[in-house]
Amino acid sequence: MEVRVSNVRKEFDRFPALRDVSLDIRSGELIALLGPSGSGKTTLLRLIAGLERPTRGTIFFGDEDASNRTIQERNVGFVFQHYALFRHMTVADNIGFGLKVRPSAKRPTRAEIRRRASELLDLVQLGGLEKRYPAQLSGGQRQRVALARAMAIEPKVLLLDEPFGALDAQVRRELRRWLREIHDATGHTTIFVTHDQEEALELADRVVVMSQGRIEQIGTADEVYDTPNSPFVYGFIGESSSLPVKVEDGQVWISDRPIGLATPELADGEAILYFRPHDIELLEECNGCIAGTVAASRRVAGTRRVELEIGGSRERIEIELPVGHPAAQKSRVAFRPKRWKVFPKAVEG
Amino acid sequence: MTTAPAKAGWRFRQPSVIPGFGLTLGFSLAYLTLIILIPLSGLVWRSASLGWSDFWAIATDRRTVKALEISFGTAFIAASINVVFGTIVAWVLVRYRFPGRRVIDAMVDLPFALPTAVAGIALTTLYSPKGWMGALLAPLGIKVAYTPLGIVIALVFIGLPFVVRTVQPIIEEIDKEVEEAAATLGANRFQTIFLVLFPGLAPAVVTGFALAFARGVGEYGSVIFIAGNLPYISEIAPLLIVIRLEEYDYAAATAIATIMLALSFAMLLVINLIQSWTRKRYG
Numbered sequence: 001m002e003v004r005v006s007n008v009r010k011e012f013d014r015f016p017a018l019r020d021v022s023l024d025i026r027s028g029e030l031i032a033l034l035g036p037s038g039s040g041k042t043t044l045l046r047l048i049a050g051l052e053r054p055t056r057g058t059i060f061f062g063d064e065d066a067s068n069r070t071i072q073e074r075n076v077g078f079v080f081q082h083y084a085l086f087r088h089m090t091v092a093d094n095i096g097f098g099l100k101v102r103p104s105a106k107r108p109t110r111a112e113i114r115r116r117a118s119e120l121l122d123l124v125q126l127g128g129l130e131k132r133y134p135a136q137l138s139g140g141q142r143q144r145v146a147l148a149r150a151m152a153i154e155p156k157v158l159l160l161d162e163p164f165g166a167l168d169a170q171v172r173r174e175l176r177r178w179l180r181e182i183h184d185a186t187g188h189t190t191i192f193v194t195h196d197q198e199e200a201l202e203l204a205d206r207v208v209v210m211s212q213g214r215i216e217q218i219g220t221a222d223e224v225y226d227t228p229n230s231p232f233v234y235g236f237i238g239e240s241s242s243l244p245v246k247v248e249d250g251q252v253w254i255s256d257r258p259i260g261l262a263t264p265e266l267a268d269g270e271a272i273l274y275f276r277p278h279d280i281e282l283l284e285e286c287n288g289c290i291a292g293t294v295a296a297s298r299r300v301a302g303t304r305r306v307e308l309e310i311g312g313s314r315e316r317i318e319i320e321l322p323v324g325h326p327a328a329q330k331s332r333v334a335f336r337p338k339r340w341k342v343f344p345k346a347v348e349g
Numbered sequence: 350m351t352t353a354p355a356k357a358g359w360r361f362r363q364p365s366v367i368p369g370f371g372l373t374l375g376f377s378l379a380y381l382t383l384i385i386l387i388p389l390s391g392l393v394w395r396s397a398s399l400g401w402s403d404f405w406a407i408a409t410d411r412r413t414v415k416a417l418e419i420s421f422g423t424a425f426i427a428a429s430i431n432v433v434f435g436t437i438v439a440w441v442l443v444r445y446r447f448p449g450r451r452v453i454d455a456m457v458d459l460p461f462a463l464p465t466a467v468a469g470i471a472l473t474t475l476y477s478p479k480g481w482m483g484a485l486l487a488p489l490g491i492k493v494a495y496t497p498l499g500i501v502i503a504l505v506f507i508g509l510p511f512v513v514r515t516v517q518p519i520i521e522e523i524d525k526e527v528e529e530a531a532a533t534l535g536a537n538r539f540q541t542i543f544l545v546l547f548p549g550l551a552p553a554v555v556t557g558f559a560l561a562f563a564r565g566v567g568e569y570g571s572v573i574f575i576a577g578n579l580p581y582i583s584e585i586a587p588l589l590i591v592i593r594l595e596e597y598d599y600a601a602a603t604a605i606a607t608i609m610l611a612l613s614f615a616m617l618l619v620i621n622l623i624q625s626w627t628r629k630r631y632g
Contacts, residue, residue: 051529071532078533084526087631088548098534101544133630153534 001062001156001189002027003048008057010043017043019213020057030183031191032204036236040213041193042161048191049159050074061156077150077188079160083142085134091145092117092130098153120148123182140171147179151186160192164199176203197237201225209233231343234274241317243290243310245273245342252342255311260288263342270345275337277305278320286334292317293331299323308333389610396603407604412580413589416605420586421612423497424565427504428512431561432554435512442513443520457513460506465570472503473575495577500585503571508561515557519550552627559620566613 005023009016018040025031033041046052048059050071059066066074086094093100095117099108108116121127124144134142143163150158163179164172180203183190194200200207201221209216209224211232217224228234235242246253250264252273261273283289292308295316299305303320310317319335396404407413442454460468476483476493483494493499523546531541547554569587576583586609593602 049533051533071529072535072537074533075535076533078530080526080530082524082526084524084530086527086531086545086549088551088627097531097536097544101531101534101536101540135631149530149534 002060003157003189003191004060005044005048006058006060008044008047008054008059010040010047010052011055016213018047018054021213021215023208023215023218025189025191027189028187029189030180030203030205032200032207033191033193033210034195034197034200034207034237035210035216036195038212039210041195041208041210044210045159045161045191045193048157049076049078051078075153075156077153077155077158079143079146079150079158079163081162081165083134083146085142085146085149087134089133090130091121091126091132091134091137094134094145095120095149095152097149116152117148120152121145123151123185124148125178139167140175143167143175147182151188155188158188158190160190162193162195164194164196172199179203201237209236211236226339228274228341231272231274234341234343239277239318240274241277241319243273243315243317244345245271247271247342247344254290258288259290260336261340261342266342266344271342272345273337273340273342275340277318278303279339280319280335280337282321282325283334283336289334289336290317291332291334294333306333392603392610393607396600396607399600399604403600404604407601408608412584413586413605413608415581416584416586416589417608417612419497419500419583420566420609423500423504423585424562424568427501427508427565428558428562430501430505431508431512432558435509435557435561436516436550436554438509439513439517439520443517457510459510460508461510465507465568466574468506469503469571469574472499472506472571476502476575494575495579495583497576497583499575499577500572500583503575504561504565504568507568507571508565511560511564512554512557515560516550516553519553523549549631552624552631555620555624555627559617563613563617566609 003023003025005021005025008018008021010018021040021044023044033044035041043052047054050066050069054067061074086097089097092114096113099113099116102108118127118130121130124147126141126144126148129137129141134145137145147160147163164175167175176199179192192203201224204221206218206220207224208218209232216236217229217233219227224233225238228237231242234240243254245259246255246269247263247266248268250262250266251258252261252263252271253259290310292310294306295309296307297304298307300320302323304323304325306319306321307316308319309315319333399407438457442450442457473494474480476486476499478484478487478492478494480494483492486493491498493502527545527549528541531545536544567587569585569591572585573588576585576588578584578588586605590602590605590609593599593605
């Protein structure tokens with residue numbers, strides 16, 4: 001099922017949690033809503049589920065306007081951050097709940113519900129735990145039961161709110177791979193919320209980066225990582241270094257010197273240069289470059305992270321060098337970023 | 350498999366390394382012995398001096414049996430009524446914000462604080478055939494005061510706070526997500542309440558019932574005013590005990606008391622077992 005979010009705004013007590021958000025999700029896609037807390041990602045998910053009503057705007061399921069449909073009618077599978085399992089029901093009853101509450105005309109028989117529950121438990125690799133109560137399961141197991149319960153109603157869309165948030169790192173990694181497999185096997189359109197960029201980039205077909213109630217960028221992992229379209233995305237996804245610069249005549253300047261980077265499309269004025277610490281080339285001759293003195297140097301796993309003090313402005317930036325590189329020890333280093341972007345200063349303020 | 354199945358049978362759970370187990374257990378046992386066990390065993394001792402056949406004669410006396418029936422019967426009915434309406438009151442107090450909520454919340458505790466005799470007299474005045482409520486009910490042929498129905502009403506009044514105050518905190522704890530989960534799975538409001546929320550409240554409701562019931566069985570002050578105290582019809586067991594005492598028939602009084610004690614203890618034990626069973630399952 002395609003999901004289309006069209007110019008949606010949501011206010012809580014006049015405070016805008018989402019400002020004019022539009023998003024097209026293709027059928028069968030696995031989408032991550034990624035952002036820091038307070039960015040509106042959970043609100044967007046809850047709006048799609050029908051757990052909140054938009055202040056303005058429309059949400060379409062396929063060609064159909066879902067705005068006036070109740071939660072029950074939307075037929076979405078929602079997995080809550082804290083699972084929200086029914087603790088007085090066995091695992092099998094939890095999973096079968098969505099089928100059991102259907103109107104009698106559409107309700108499968110008792111035996112059929114039981115069979116479906118067992119089938120789903122096998123799918124989430126918890127076969128044989130039908131008779132357990134949620135209190136008798138570990139966090140990871142509860143998470144899987146919650147997912148099985150959401151899938152039992154054959155939802156049009158599967159929505160997951162911070163699905164791995166409360167689990168430890170080991171289990172997270174495991175479940176992440178497993179969720180991908182389940183998605184590929186069942187083909188549900190799936191949207192999940194996370195603040196963990198690694199999770200989003202690894203798992204999702206497309207990542208929706210959000211900040212302060214707005215969508216900053218939508219794209220594949222490669223797109224959002226390699227070509228961030230805003231200072232926020234540059235800073236939020238992956239490592240980045242930034243440096244205040246000046247744009248004059250389509251050239252990037254640091255204090256009084258051009259550094260050999262051209263931005264013909266940018267107007268003159270104050271700006272900020274962003275680049276990845278590892279995406280640089282070191283230069284012997286400084287003929288249009290960024291040069292600085294080594295202020296600190298740390299060994300980080302397979303590389304060496306060097307902090308440079310640039311020019312008279314005393315700005316510090318980080319770059320990454322190979323461990324054995326002599327430049328790491330030199331007091332003066334000259335380099336030029338290989339991939340970079342300059343954003344006018346006003347945008348950030 | 351992170352949780353090992355609970356081992357059946359009687360055994361101590363290993364106390365934690367933090368000291369205090371011996372001290373607190375010792376204190377609890379000594380305290381309970383002093384406050385509850387010694388007076389009650391005195392009661393049993395006293396009635397035991399009767400001899401078995403005399404005891405049996407008093408126990409099977411028609412007036413005693415009737416009084417016990419009335420006491421336990423009305424307490425059961427009143428506790429059942431309180432479970433339904435007390436839960437609703439607790440629900441309203443937790444879920445909705447309306448002007449006067451705090452006042453109502455405080456009002457719930459009044460039956461705790463009010464001298465029960467005052468409650469009894471007030472209820473009698475209201476429900477006697479000439480009182481406000483009684484006058485309305487009389488044309489319908491319903492007599493409240495001086496009948497078992499009057500006893501039930503007095504016990505409902507007395508028992509309400511027990512149910513409200515045990516259920517209220519549990520309703521407060523209900524996770525909003527659980528209701529939302531039920532809704533996304535297609536459950537309507539009715540199904541959500543009856544299949545998801547109420548079963549979760551069951552242990553607390555059972556506790557509230559037990560407390561209200563126990564209180565109702567032992568209630569004296571409020572009941573004797575409204576009951577009319579007709580032997581075989583509206584005479585409660587505690588009153589019969591007092592009557593026997595006034596006749597200086599201490600043996601009979603203690604015998605009836607012992608029977609009440611045994612019945613109450615058996616019922617509370619059953620209720621407690623039900624609770625520990627549910628708690629073991631739901632965690």
